[in-house]
Amino acid sequence: MATIVVDVMLKPEILDPQGKAVAAALPRLGFAFATDVRQGKRFEITVEGDPTEAQLAEVRDAAEKLLSNPVIENFTVRVEK
Amino acid sequence: MATIVVDVMLKPEILDPQGKAVAAALPRLGFAFATDVRQGKRFEITVEGDPTEAQLAEVRDAAEKLLSNPVIENFTVRVEK
Amino acid sequence: MSLDTVAAAIANPDLKQPYAELGLKPDEYASIKEILGRRPTSSELAMYSVMWSEHCSYKSSKVHLKQFGEKAVKTDALLVGIGENAGVVDVGQGYAVTFKIESHNHPSFIEPYQGAATGVGGIVRDILTMGARPIAVMDPLRFGPADAADTRRVLPGIIAGVGGYGNCLGLPNIGGEVVFDETYLGNPLVNALCVGVMKHSDIKLAKAAGAGNLVVLYGAKTGGDGIGGVSVLASETFESKGPAKRPAVQVGDPFVEKVLIECSLEIFAEDLVVGIQDLGGAGLSCATSELASGGSGGMKVQLDKVPLRDPSLSPEEILMSESQERMCAIVEPSKIERFLEICKKWDVTSTVIGEVTDGSHLEITFNGELIVDVPPRTVAHDGPVYNRPLAKPDYVDEVAKDVINPPLPTNAAEIKEAILKVAATPNLADKSWVTDQYDRYVQGNTIQSQPDDSGMVRIDEITHLGVAIATDANANWSYLNPYEGAKLALAEAARNIATAGAKPLAVTNCLNFGSPEDPGVMWQFAETVRGLADGCLEMGLPVTGGNVSFYNQTGSVAILPTPVIGVLGVIEDVRARTPMSFTDAGLELYLLGATDENLSGSEWAYLHGMRGGIAPTADLQCEMRLIDLLLTANKESLFAAAHDLSQGGLAISLIEMVLRHNIGASVSLENVGISLLSETPGRVIVAVEPTKVSAFQNLARVKSIPLQNLGTTGGDALVINDATISLTELRTAHTETFKKLFG
């Protein structure tokens, strides 16, 4: 069993109201570290055994078709040990 | 400038309706790779310069107080190059 | 972990069992042993402990709640009474309506969003279980002070949760309450009401009749959600520092529930079930024992057949799990194929987990081993009954001596200041910040919703038949006098539907109190039930169901006694309802009902830090004449508008009326401070066309309701004597409060 992680983030030019709300809330709680915050989605996909290249290609395909909307989002796929 | 990533996932014992919906949709599109899918949030936090240990501790504090809901969620904090 | 079977219980009778940790008292544990003639298995112990919890067994309240049955008027309108999942009322034309309120207070304090969401989900399943299509929800809520830090944590989550779940189910939210008071800090109240409609022939009951019939579990898979959750949780007082325990939180899946509703309605339409029960508090323990005891008692269940989300769950946990969005149906073998087919169409997991037997025991096996063998009634209905000690608390006579004399406005400047203060105070301010997060239009039948006196939905598009519902509680009055407080809340809810022209038919309630182990709280409770039962008897209204929530307290400080009363009424033609406000200038404004000088329990007194005094006495005969008048006037189209007076008195009712359609009014008042701020019950403002005034005056004379001319409608300001408040200024004061507080 392994976990494939797909991270989906809004493209930089697309407004991210959730990230903005977090960025605005942090200083109100006394946290001054952030110059910017973006919020996206993280998918943890469990697969049987070690992921093969073919499987990763399939995941990439699924990420493009279903897990993300290419009009507004980018994604990355990686295997987590 | 560096990016600190906070990943927030529902605790494993907590129902994840979104992950479940994705897991059910994948096979309908012909994707058979997943035995389970969990959906969480990913925050990308931009900070000035290299993150210090103190800063990371602060981010962890913020993750606990604001970015996650400790009643139902776990989080991890890491620096992304 | 080894399986604790019935055989093991017999073989090993002296095993130490953690009954105390599960919330059972030593004598309760002893009586379980007596019932079974042996020690319970761990699964049986789990079942008894959740089913005998305060939340599920009503052990402290039962002896009092009996009055609702005993004192009740006999009425043919009641098709199903107290005892089933929800009462059913005949509303004519072959339609029946079912409605009920439940609380989800403690879970909403721990996890506001999910607590509130699953509260809505639970009450909706109760209504669905009766065979009805759910058609609307309401949400009476109570919070700590509006500016308290914890209120800022709790309130937005609860509102988002109520909306998130209800909106996704496609249920219009047609009303509710948002009230703030210190005593709710740490003890927010989340009450949720659902109303459903069906044809008489569609009524379903929770009974497992007919040996050989199958027990089917359908809906979501079972996980570790809220194991010992609602039931045990709702029976524990929070320590002042915070929750005593943080058990697994139940997470709602409104999409699954929406599909479950549509799937169930299709199953009902084809008449495929003999009996049905939703899974709520106490999960399968409750559903199996209630279904079995609703029939002859015999049922066999194979617990290992239950589809699991978490395969590591033990049988005890499966029995206690409160995973949401599940239902249990009893189906004849000849109909099972079609039943499963409909579930498949909706992608709903469904599994036969057992069958009805001709025995008298509920027998549950796990991998072939018998782990539960009980008479189901002893689990579901024969729980402990407590006659808890009660004593009138000292505060009652103490605070009755308080002199309630807050400063009253007299000149123009003071009047204006008072009006703007009333308009803006959180308890009376505009609630759009909340209600705009709720879908009020979905299903296309909403006739009235916030900010109207009552919610109203059309149930037949051809005949225009509709129902109206209002919920009310006046905890300030209940605090001063719980007996009168309950009657006054009943009267207010009834009046709130009558102003629109709907005839009151039936009552539901949610009784929110502190710890029943405190004799003072128990006295408040007993007085409340006595008041409500007497009030319902006098008004000829049956109580069709309700819910009790105890242990709403922090340390030794209980919440104000908060009986939320819901009244349902019927209106034959929704098109002819009387609206809450006017759309024309030049109408005459009248006040129906007499105003007295008592400010005890009023918002104005509260704003001046005064909480004592003597509550008004409910005059239900007068209230009934007033209701009669409102209904007659509606039939004869005498009113352009009618609006109830309650918290905030004439002041807030005038404010709400002028802001509704942005048409001002000019009124002149003697004894202006009292006139504006007294909250004397039994009063309504009406707007009347000049040509109809004399007919209306006649009617008021016939019904012996005093009336007073207030002034006329029109202009772009609210003018009171020589004080002028522009509508713009008034609107800002009224609508900014929530935005400022909650963003």
Added chain:
Amino acid sequence: MKIGVVTFPGTLDDRDAARAVRAAGGEAIELWHDDAELKGVDAVILPGGFSYGDYLRCGAISRFSPVMEPLIAAAQGGMPLLGICNGFQVLAEAHLIPGALTRNQHLHFLCTDQTIRIENTETAWTNSFRENQEIVIPLKNGEGSYQCDDETLKMLEGEGRIIARYVGENPNGSRNLIAGITNERGNIVGLMPHPEHAINPLTGPSADGLGFFTSVLKTLVAGGAK
């Protein structure tokens, strides 16, 4: 004229859309997401709701329903297709119209009586309106903020494809106050607010929404979308 109304699991406003079709004088035909057939309808409405719970992204899962295949083909061939709210999101996910609907800027679900201005009265769904007519219909959603890149926005503005705009304060952060857009041909329209909930002042803020449904009947009588 037969107007199909699609029901996905989690669709909420299908009965309302059908009621609106009938109120306008059309015949409403139920279409089921899992059946890849259009039952000979002349036009289709994708109604509002929370199909598949709006999990993942609104409309993302329903977009792959079997009914979508013949529907996409028919719409590309010129059949009138209206997506309301969740239906608009499905249209965007299916790339039948450009852009995407994202979280309301204020992050709340918002239900309000919204004034919109009809700016293109030539589409299959808007030809009963006067140009720049202002109407009031319910807006109710959590993810109604229309977003697209600058180039797309320029194209939509340039080609007059913004069919309706919010009037007054921006209710959700949509770019250029966009409430609804159309495809090049004017047969496919995506609209965030809900005309089907404004067909009778008894149950909605107005009867202004009826125009969308009378428009499509007019279009069909005249022989389809231009």
